[in-house]
Structure formats: structure tokens, C-alpha cells
Amino acid sequence: MSLTLPTSILNIFQKKKTNFSAGISILPDKVQLVKVESVNGSMQCVGFDVVSTTTDDQAITALETLINKHQLVSAETTIILPANKVESTQLDTSELPDREVTATLPWKIKELINIAPQDMVCDYIDMPLQPTGQQPKTQVLAVSRTYLERVIKPFHDAGAPIHALTTEQFALAKLQTTQDAAQLIFIQHHKSDAILLIVKNQQICFARKIRNTAATIDMTPEQLQMGGSDMIAIEIQRSIDYFESQLKQPPIKNAFLAMEGNNADLLVDALNQVLPVKTKLIPLDNLDGQSDLDSSYIAAVGAALYSQPLKIAVEAKNEN
Template sequence: MILNLVTTLQKLIRRKPLGQPVCLEVRPDGIAWARAAASPGQSLGFVECVSAQRQDTLSKLVDDQGWAGVPAVLVLPIDQYQVFQVERPEGVEDSELADALKWKLKDFLDFSPADAVSDVFAFPEDASRGRGPLVNVVAARKSLVRELIGLVADAGLELDRIDIAELALRNLAARLDQSNRGVALVHLRDRYGQMVICQGDTLYLSRRLELSYDDLRDASSQESAVQSLALEIQRSMDYFESQLGQVPPSTIQLVARDSVLPLNSMLSSYMAAGIEVPEWSQFGLSDALDSRCLPAWSAALGQGSPA
């Protein structure tokens, strides 16, 4: 399921963009991009910039890469939207579901539903545990989405759609889940992490993980920080088993911001599941993936496959 937030917001009727999309994640510290990640000729990169430099940075990137008129997929980081599980009402058409359900979020959002753009994606039936049909509702601020739409348009790209981080990471998890027994994937950034658990191409769980790389690097706080991170990961695994009724994966795939820290062995001592790093060569990469590019690169993995 790919989020059609752009269509929901703008109601645009436009020509279908041609060519392989470029996938972008606009971060506080720069712009991550990836294109044709499913092929041996894939390309990806990260350009550092502050917020005030985003437009010039992206425009230059488009010029340098020859992307004028190329379709673009924007990936929202987990801190730019919220996801809630809501009962699916009877008699509501799929096309009307997002608008119908976003008003149920008024007690959970820190802004008015009138200021939200929303969409839905499926919640696994076998994880509802007798609660009836559920759907995931995504809500983001209209102002944020408008800003990103303008950024892409002014750079000369043709916006195709907006995706969210967990659905992008699902693409990688599905590739790693060759046995269809489930994969847990943890992506660590400077100030937070994200964990997803998938079976095949079905997303079961997504959690934000609180962490600080400053604490992980500081010898005086390192052990406590590792223990806290391991506890958050383990709680997510326990929830997956006890509340969703699923068998937890035996290993966790870890993509970390700082490859210098031996986080695999540090976390393993506190967890039952094994900690591994994805084998990047199976994706045609000669070097370890720059973790800053992971959501954009993972979104590009899904190009050309059904969502």
C-alpha cells in the first residue's frame, strides 16, 4: 500500500511521469536520495544542508544528476507524521476511508484534523486478535506536505507520491525475509531509531525507539544507553508476540548511524534474538549502505513491484 497523500491534498489530474523515480528523504541535516535501487546500476547519496539551503541544494542536485522532469517519491521520516490503528467502519468506500477516519483522531492529534492530510493502509487480519477489522490511519500536517510539494516542484521534479518510513523499510524487510518467517529491522539515527517487523511484504509493527548517539559514544553513559535501547527493542518483540499473536523473528537486522560502535555485540549481550547486519552485496552494493540513505533507498527497492 502506497500512500497517495499528494492526491488527497491536491486532487491533481496530471500526466503519468515517465522514467525511474528518484526517491528522496528531506532530513534536518540534508537530503538523502536513491534511484533504481533494484538494479546493479543503482545510485544513491546524501547531501548535507540546513533547512534554509534545501531549495538550492535540491535544485543543484537535479541539475547535476539530469533529473529535470523525473518523477519523485518523497519519504516522510517517522517524526513528520503519526500512525494510529482504528476500527474500519462498515459501509465506507475505500476512496472515502481516509477522510472519514481522520476525524476519529481528534483526541490523539496535537493539531486539528482539519489541518491534517491523511491516508490509510492495511492492518493484518491475523493480528487484530478479535478486535474486528482494523486499518492504519496516517496523519500529517498539511503545511508540511505543501512545503515538501513546493520544494520538489520548484526543483523541476514531477512529484509522483509521498511514502512513509515504515512502508519504505518494509521493502527492505521483505527482501530480507526469504523464508517468509518474518524479519525485524532496526534503523538507528542520531536522535531516535525505528523498528519494523514484517512477514513477507506485510507490515505488522512499527515502533519509534528513543536513543542518543551522544550517550552511546560517551563511556560514562554507554552501558545504560545500550541497555535502554535493548529493552525498547525487546519490548517491541514481546508486543509482537503477546498482543499480535505472532512468532517473533529469531534475528534482528540492524542498520546503525555509526558503524564504528560495535552495537551488534553490545546489544546481543542483552537480548535473546541475534543481531545481524544486512548483507549489502546481495543488493549489488560494494560497500556498506550509508544509513542516512536507508529510507530513500528502501523506497526505491519497491519500484516496479506491487505495493
């Protein structure tokens, strides 16, 4: 089952063989890029960039700028679509059409998605874990065809190959390198709802958006200490409880956090005082070089490594 939104229908041109790959993350207020090169079996970050934006038109112009500036004609690029452009819903797996699923899905979910079925491109995944006693669910993703065509056009015009179109959740899941150990990931960008994931063996086992958390980025240390982190802690705890009790899974040991702004360390400290799992800043240890690359680029890093199979190792017994 594909984990990316389908690209063949949009005439993405043939890929070129290259040692370079790039990840682009389109966010509500910026477009980020990370470019990597395969060197002796390891991935080296050879450049990163960001362009501030406020509109879709500016985001498309930013793509044109990054393609030219970083010579993406010589790289395969994975593009992360902005969360506010991707809608999702769940269907009972038994309700999925048997034939031509991606063609007929828009009409199946037209009452659940705020995109006209004529303009809708869909993909779906079967969740690897299902609650006991309930009908198996399938997660359906939808995005506007018109928007996708706008995103792809600068690459097509420049002759720059696209490896995949995907979402932040799948890019982050692909970064996991620990076998058979579930990890919780909490991501907060400016002007965006937070994303909370639980991943295991590079598969998304649980995912949801958490509203009304963006203000945490700009809180003062005093506000965080006086309860500003409580909502995030509650949502993380609820997600852990669901994963362990409803999905009947072993306890989660680690929670990873990536947050823009200056409050990430403070939030980690606050969460470690109230949560039963060890909370850490999300690491960038899948890449060598560019030591000044910070965790706010984690989605673009995941996209840059999306085409590179990462080795999964058994969790060390002394990891905490």
C-alpha cells in the same frame, strides 16, 4: 489499500517513463538522495548525495539543489517524509467512515492528532495481524497539507515526476525479500526517535517509535559496554515478546540494525550478547555498485527501490 500518503489531491503531474528512479529521505538534520538505474534486470546505484540542513526552509532548498544536480527530471522520485512531520494513531476498524474516508478522517481523529483538520491529509492501513480477542485496529497516518505542498513545489516547478510520498517504515518494509519470515528492523538517526519495525512479506506487522535513544549514537565504547545499550535491548525484547505471544506468530530469527555514527558495530555486538535473536547490520544487497554507500542511507535506498517490485524468496533453511 494504499500504503502511501495520497498525492493526487496535490496535483502531482503525470509521470514520465524512465529507467531511473530516485529516493529522497528528508531527515531532521539532512536530506539524503539515492539514484538507481535498471540495468539488465538488476538495480544499479548510479549516485547518492546528502545535504545538511537545520530548518524546513533549508530542507526545501536542498530539494531544489538535488533536483537540479542529479537531473531528477529524468527519474521518478519517491520522497520519504520526516518522522516529525507525520503523526499516527489507531482506530477500531469499525469506526472508519464508510464513504470518502480520506476526506472525513481528519474530522474523525482531530482530537488525537496535533494538526488542524482543515490542514490535515490522511491515509490508513489495516494491520495484517491483530491481537487475539481484541477489536481489529486500523493505523491512521496524518500530515500537514501545507507542508506537503512545500515539499512538492520544487518538483512541480522543475517538471520532475514524483512516484510516491511515503514514510520510512513503508520504504524499509518494501526492501524485505524473504517470504513468510518476520524480521525486526531498528533504525536510529541523529536528532530523531528510533524506529522499531517488525515486517513480514513486505507488510508492517508492528511499528513504534522509541524515545530517548538518540544519545546512543554518540556514546563511547565504554558507555555502551557499561549498559548504554540496555534500553534498546529491552525495547527489542518487548517487541519480540508482543509479536510472538500477543500476535501468535512464529519466533523471529533476525534483527537488523541501521544507526548513524560510529557505534553500529558495537551495538550489534552488545545486542548479540543479550538477545535471543541474531542481530546484524542491515544489508544493502538489493543494489549493485557504489560500494561506499553505507547503511545510513537505507531509507533513501528503500525509497529509490519503492517503485521496483522486489522478488520475495522463501527463507533458506540454514539462514541464522
